[in-house]
Amino acid sequence: MQDILSTWLSEQGVSELYLSSMTMVVGIAIMLAIAGIVYYLAKHQLLVAIEKMVIHSKNTWDDLLFEQGVFSRTIAIIPLVAAWFLVPHLFVEDSVFRHFLLVFFHIAITFQVARALSALLNVFKSSYRQVAQNRYIPLNSTIQVIKLLVYLVASILSISFVLDKSPLYLLSGLGALTAVLLLVFQDTIKGLVASIQISANKMLAPGDWIEIPQYGADGDVLEIGLNTVKVQNFDRTITTVPTYALISGSFKNWRGMYVSGGRRIKRSITLDVSSVRFYKPDEIKNLRSVRLIHDYLDEKQKEIDSYHQLRGIAPEDVVNQRQLTNVGTYRAYIENYLKQHEQVHPDMTCMVRQLPATASGLPLELYFFCKDKNWVSYESIQADIFDHLYAMAPIFDIRVFQHPTGQDWRQRN
Numbered sequence: 001m002q003d004i005l006s007t008w009l010s011e012q013g014v015s016e017l018y019l020s021s022m023t024m025v026v027g028i029a030i031m032l033a034i035a036g037i038v039y040y041l042a043k044h045q046l047l048v049a050i051e052k053m054v055i056h057s058k059n060t061w062d063d064l065l066f067e068q069g070v071f072s073r074t075i076a077i078i079p080l081v082a083a084w085f086l087v088p089h090l091f092v093e094d095s096v097f098r099h100f101l102l103v104f105f106h107i108a109i110t111f112q113v114a115r116a117l118s119a120l121l122n123v124f125k126s127s128y129r130q131v132a133q134n135r136y137i138p139l140n141s142t143i144q145v146i147k148l149l150v151y152l153v154a155s156i157l158s159i160s161f162v163l164d165k166s167p168l169y170l171l172s173g174l175g176a177l178t179a180v181l182l183l184v185f186q187d188t189i190k191g192l193v194a195s196i197q198i199s200a201n202k203m204l205a206p207g208d209w210i211e212i213p214q215y216g217a218d219g220d221v222l223e224i225g226l227n228t229v230k231v232q233n234f235d236r237t238i239t240t241v242p243t244y245a246l247i248s249g250s251f252k253n254w255r256g257m258y259v260s261g262g263r264r265i266k267r268s269i270t271l272d273v274s275s276v277r278f279y280k281p282d283e284i285k286n287l288r289s290v291r292l293i294h295d296y297l298d299e300k301q302k303e304i305d306s307y308h309q310l311r312g313i314a315p316e317d318v319v320n321q322r323q324l325t326n327v328g329t330y331r332a333y334i335e336n337y338l339k340q341h342e343q344v345h346p347d348m349t350c351m352v353r354q355l356p357a358t359a360s361g362l363p364l365e366l367y368f369f370c371k372d373k374n375w376v377s378y379e380s381i382q383a384d385i386f387d388h389l390y391a392m393a394p395i396f397d398i399r400v401f402q403h404p405t406g407q408d409w410r411q412r413n
Contacts, residue, residue, distance in 0.1 A: 031086045039079035047075050064123045073116040080109045107158040114154040118147050129206075141195035141243070144226040148188070191227040191243040198224065198246060209254040215241045217251075234375075262345035262369030265382050269389060270361040271327065272399040278323040283397070290395070292336040293329060300324060327354075330396040331364060334389060338368050343381045345369040361401030 050071050054062045065071060084105035091098035125143045160167045198204050204221060210231065211218045219233035228240040257263050279287070284301075288294055304322045307313075313320050334352045338344050348369040355363040366385075370378050393400050 028090075031083050031090055034086060035079045035083040038082040039076075042075045042078045043072075047071060061123070061127065064126055065120075068119045068122040068126070070116060070119045070123060073112065073119050077109060077112050077116070080105055080112060084109065103161050106161040110154045110157050110161075111151075114150050117150050121146055121150075140224055141192060141226040145188075145192055148226075187227055187242075187244075191225070194244040194247045195224060195226065198243070204229070204246065204253060205255070209258075211252040211254075212239075212241055212245075212249075214249065215239060215245070217241055258373055260348070260369075262348045262371060263373045263378050264367075264369050265378075265385075266365065266367050267382070267386065268355065268363040268365045269386070269393075270363050270401040271393075272401045273357055273362050275397070275399040276325060276327050276362065277397075278325055279329065284324060287329065287396075290333065292340065293333045296329075296332045296336065297324075326396045326398050327362070327364075330393065330398050333392065333396070334364070334366065337389070338366070338385070341385065343371050345371050360403075 051066060054066045057063075084102070087098060087101045087105065091101065121143050125139055128139060156167050156170055160170055163170075204210065204224065206221050206223060208221045209219065210221060212231070217231040217233065217239040219231050219239075222230040222232050222238070225243065227243060229243055229246060231239045231241060233239055284297060288297055304324075307322050308315075311320075315321075331352050331354070335350070338350050338352070339346070344350060345368070350368040353365050353367065355365050357363075366389075370381050372378055372381060390400060
């Protein structure tokens with residue numbers, strides 16, 4: 001075709017001095033025009049037709065193909081192939097410019113194919129993300145490694161086009177650069193090994209709540225990548241943690257709490273030691289109106305009467321008698337209150353224990369599990385329970401300990 005162009009330009013009065021240059025310019029114009037027409041038809045006709053087919057299709061996988069740009073990236077190869085096909089017909093054989101264009105379009109087609117494959121891998125990741133998460137498959141890092149290999153192959157092919165050598169020739173030369181490659185890609189290799197270990201040991205999955213204090217991470221895992229793990233903290237900031245750091249260090253994963261069905265509440269009520277005393281009979285009689293400890297008082301009274309009878313302790317012998325304390329009764333009330341509470345998990349540990357007394361008083365520790373694991377609901381339920389228990393303390397003639405404040409001193413004066 002270059003002969004036809006030269007003949008036509010000669011007939012148009014172009015001198016021999018400028019004939020080769022004009023032939024090249026006209027060839028470039030024809031190539032760009034045809035490639036532009038092909039690109040227009042591919043993007044505005046073929047791609048639109050594919051989009052209509054996808055919209056009317058009942059399948060979901062083709063929607064992902066369109067959303068991730070697989071069709072658009074694949075169609076973009078067509079004008080490149082058309083231009084590459086025209087180069088040998090429009091330009092003089094063995095010319096430097098022709099060789100340059102052939103190499104350029106070879107490289108462009110290679111990387112466009114790599115981009116299309118990358119989009120296809122994104123479709124695969126989107127389709128099997130939930131399956132991979134449930135089975136602890138390191139899908140994201142694996143996809144990233146495959147993408148890296150795809151672009152590495154594209155780069156090797158591009159270099160082979162430029163040097164006009166076989167790709168195998170270049171690969172044989174990479175053996176001598178193994179140490180350098182290991183040094184350059186050491187973070188990638190460590191990240192890949194770490195992601196495999198994390199998945200194999202089921203240490204972490206997207207959606208887990210983790211805490212890594214040394215990196216300031218406390219929130220939900222968004223993505224486990226090849227080199228980093230993205231964590232969205234509860235203040236909506238994003239913390240990136242090196243993947244390798246998760247297996248070289250330690251972190252807390254709250255997944256077990258979600259799986260178990262309950263979220264632990266472990267808090268103490270500190271009582272004033274000076275308010276601890278025995279109950280008098282009339283006080284016990286008044287406490288029988290509290291429904292949650294009615295059976296407890298009856299059982300304890302029978303136990304105390306049996307104890308006195310077996311040992312011959314007279315009712316007047318107050319010193320040797322067993323008596324109910326206000327702290328023990330209050331502790332029994334708390335236990336019964338928790339066990340009947342609708343938000344306290346009945347199948348998990350529920351207890352109230354007395355801790356060693358300190359300078360701040362006598363701690364009663366409540367240890368139980370809340371059914372609702374949602375943070376907001378969990379805090380609300382916890383607050384309601386302790387509000388009630390603080391308010392009930394005076395009923396049992398118990399004072400909750402609090403360090404003196406300015407108001408206390410004003411009341412004394």
